[in-house]
Amino acid sequence: MIERKYIARGEWDYYDFLINKYFWIKHGLDNAIGIRKKNLIDIVAILEENNVIYWLQGKTLLGVFKNGCLIEDDHDDDLSIWIGQKELVISIFQTHLSSIGFKKIRENEHMISFERDFRYIDICFFRSYSSKIVGYGDKRFPAKYFNSLDTIKFEGISFNIPSNTSDLLKKMYPEYFGEIKIRIFKILSKFYTVLFSPQKILKKVLSKLSSIMIRFPSFINILISPITQLFGIKYQELSLEDFLNLKVEPTDSFNWKWRARHLNIVTNDREFIIVKDILTYLSSKSVINSIENSIEESELIIPFNIPSNLDMDFWWSGNNYFWYCIKYKFRKGVIPYADVNKYLINKTNKPIPYSSDYYDSLEKMNEEMIKSFLSKFPIEITDNAVIGGKHRVFAMIGRLLDEEKYIPFKVIKINN
Amino acid sequence: MNNILIKIRLAFNKLGFDIKRIYNLKEIDCDKNNFLPERERVSLEVYSRIACLPISKGRSLPIHNLTNDGYHPFIYASTRALKLRSEERYGLIKKILKEYYDLVSPKSAGHLFDSPKESKLYDYPTWAVIMPWQVENIDFWMNHVRETVKLENQIKYDINSGWAWTGPSDQNKLSIETKRLSVLLDSILINGYKRHNGKDGDINATILYKDNNEWVWQASAAQHRACVLSALGRDSIQVRVTKYVKRNEVASWPQVINGFFSVDEALNIFDKIFDGDFDEVCKKWHEYIKKNKL
Numbered sequence: 001m002i003e004r005k006y007i008a009r010g011e012w013d014y015y016d017f018l019i020n021k022y023f024w025i026k027h028g029l030d031n032a033i034g035i036r037k038k039n040l041i042d043i044v045a046i047l048e049e050n051n052v053i054y055w056l057q058g059k060t061l062l063g064v065f066k067n068g069c070l071i072e073d074d075h076d077d078d079l080s081i082w083i084g085q086k087e088l089v090i091s092i093f094q095t096h097l098s099s100i101g102f103k104k105i106r107e108n109e110h111m112i113s114f115e116r117d118f119r120y121i122d123i124c125f126f127r128s129y130s131s132k133i134v135g136y137g138d139k140r141f142p143a144k145y146f147n148s149l150d151t152i153k154f155e156g157i158s159f160n161i162p163s164n165t166s167d168l169l170k171k172m173y174p175e176y177f178g179e180i181k182i183r184i185f186k187i188l189s190k191f192y193t194v195l196f197s198p199q200k201i202l203k204k205v206l207s208k209l210s211s212i213m214i215r216f217p218s219f220i221n222i223l224i225s226p227i228t229q230l231f232g233i234k235y236q237e238l239s240l241e242d243f244l245n246l247k248v249e250p251t252d253s254f255n256w257k258w259r260a261r262h263l264n265i266v267t268n269d270r271e272f273i274i275v276k277d278i279l280t281y282l283s284s285k286s287v288i289n290s291i292e293n294s295i296e297e298s299e300l301i302i303p304f305n306i307p308s309n310l311d312m313d314f315w316w317s318g319n320n321y322f323w324y325c326i327k328y329k330f331r332k333g334v335i336p337y338a339d340v341n342k343y344l345i346n347k348t349n350k351p352i353p354y355s356s357d358y359y360d361s362l363e364k365m366n367e368e369m370i371k372s373f374l375s376k377f378p379i380e381i382t383d384n385a386v387i388g389g390k391h392r393v394f395a396m397i398g399r400l401l402d403e404e405k406y407i408p409f410k411v412i413k414i415n416n
Numbered sequence: 417m418n419n420i421l422i423k424i425r426l427a428f429n430k431l432g433f434d435i436k437r438i439y440n441l442k443e444i445d446c447d448k449n450n451f452l453p454e455r456e457r458v459s460l461e462v463y464s465r466i467a468c469l470p471i472s473k474g475r476s477l478p479i480h481n482l483t484n485d486g487y488h489p490f491i492y493a494s495t496r497a498l499k500l501r502s503e504e505r506y507g508l509i510k511k512i513l514k515e516y517y518d519l520v521s522p523k524s525a526g527h528l529f530d531s532p533k534e535s536k537l538y539d540y541p542t543w544a545v546i547m548p549w550q551v552e553n554i555d556f557w558m559n560h561v562r563e564t565v566k567l568e569n570q571i572k573y574d575i576n577s578g579w580a581w582t583g584p585s586d587q588n589k590l591s592i593e594t595k596r597l598s599v600l601l602d603s604i605l606i607n608g609y610k611r612h613n614g615k616d617g618d619i620n621a622t623i624l625y626k627d628n629n630e631w632v633w634q635a636s637a638a639q640h641r642a643c644v645l646s647a648l649g650r651d652s653i654q655v656r657v658t659k660y661v662k663r664n665e666v667a668s669w670p671q672v673i674n675g676f677f678s679v680d681e682a683l684n685i686f687d688k689i690f691d692g693d694f695d696e697v698c699k700k701w702h703e704y705i706k707k708n709k710l
Contacts, residue, residue, distance in 0.1 A: 084607070
């Protein structure tokens, strides 16, 4: 069992699923096979014991049927049941599955997911959409494959599978069967959907608008702001008063879980999340001393082979990131997280990124530099909470703590 | 139309009243010790209420429990049928229901509840059985059952072909009940259970309340649905509570007041249903199940 520093509590967030995916890519997908098999066998045994009609689904079905094994790079395993037995499965979780270590990590109208040893199984709720079509979520299948079930032996155990699975899989995964024509048809149908859904396109563009505006020069943002305001996005300068009343993180943000170590140390375990409260909290020398004593610098030594932002070691091997922003304030040439790998690859006798030595090695920014920097890179705010540019916000908190002048941020304010 | 409704509502508001759609009323909270406050209980006389009730406290009409480890023939047949491929289910359900109708064929409504000798129920066929708390008189009730059964049987066959809940039953009724149950089982399995606020949209339930806060519920309509949901492994079901019967109010039950039942006889029926005690009439059926672990 690979040791994990981060354990998600309760139902999983969108990011928890990504973290899980990258965790196994990093630690070896082959190391998960044993866990996946055991999870599958244990859940199926309990479903059968409780008279639940289930069958293998998705890539789990594909792997077992076509190759007699689980597909290594599949991030989850899939089973399906009929919607009429959904409540039974929920009750089985309480009576059976939880006692053998499974946790419910997702439940919605389309599926329920159970996790054990950091691998999870989706149980999809199939329902009938017409006499000939069944499916779950936005996936549809011909009903004929599911009216009766066949079985297949895997790991010495009999598993239910749809009837005529070979035919069904060719339709579901043509790319695995060399059916190029179907593949091209699939691509074309996706293209058609995008082309003839202008509303979808508009929605997508609007959702990206704020991230596009961040890249624009200040004068363009000033020019387009009256138009973007119509879509709830406003470009403006942030006054000192507004800055002091800003939350450093939205209260329901996933970062409170994922970046907990770094955020908790500067917010006293989420007690102070508004800038002015953090300033008051950090104005005490004893608090600063206590933080300094409990700081652990992150061990960023070897390059990450996955997005560093989703790597457990990146966020859970230390707690210094935000505190050091406060302590060292604005420095020239701090590498963004996205480029930390490049730094680590090219690092020869350079300090560990974001360590005290690292910040000491960087030149301090003067007022003019900061002003120009903040004007070039606006921060993002929604519901009066920072969603982009937290490090700059903490650096400004550092300035104010040292009784230095507030330099106004440029902000992109997004109204939900 | 909406404007008129809004004006009516405002007029009532001014008088201190509020108008709400019945199906917007809060569900009954059956976790409360008293199950239903007296004030709300009275309201059931005017409008029914939705509640999510545990299967373990469910009783069928007229006999059997709704638990899926019990002896209800419909639940027993459905539970076993689920283990088979869908095309094989019909045959098994038919086989089980046939056994049940052959083995549980009380001669009269009196035999059904093993009533005292002097009971008037012995003068009526099994299907005419009436609950002591029902308001309808026996003749009205018999007509109602005849009409309902005819509808169930697609007008082709009348009550003489048989009754769903006990035998005897001829081949026609057996086929109709088998088809009904297997189609419903498949439908709820693949579509889920979808109740609604319209006509026949719910499983209707009567609460039977004993002293010391003990209670059970008895399905009074859409019993097939209740059976299938139990077979599919539900712990609880959303039902529409239409009546609330208290044991200690036996003297005021309609069939006791009109003299059809004596107080003792009425209480005997209440207790048998409450305790799920139908051993006498179902003896052979219980033995059959124990012998034939299907």
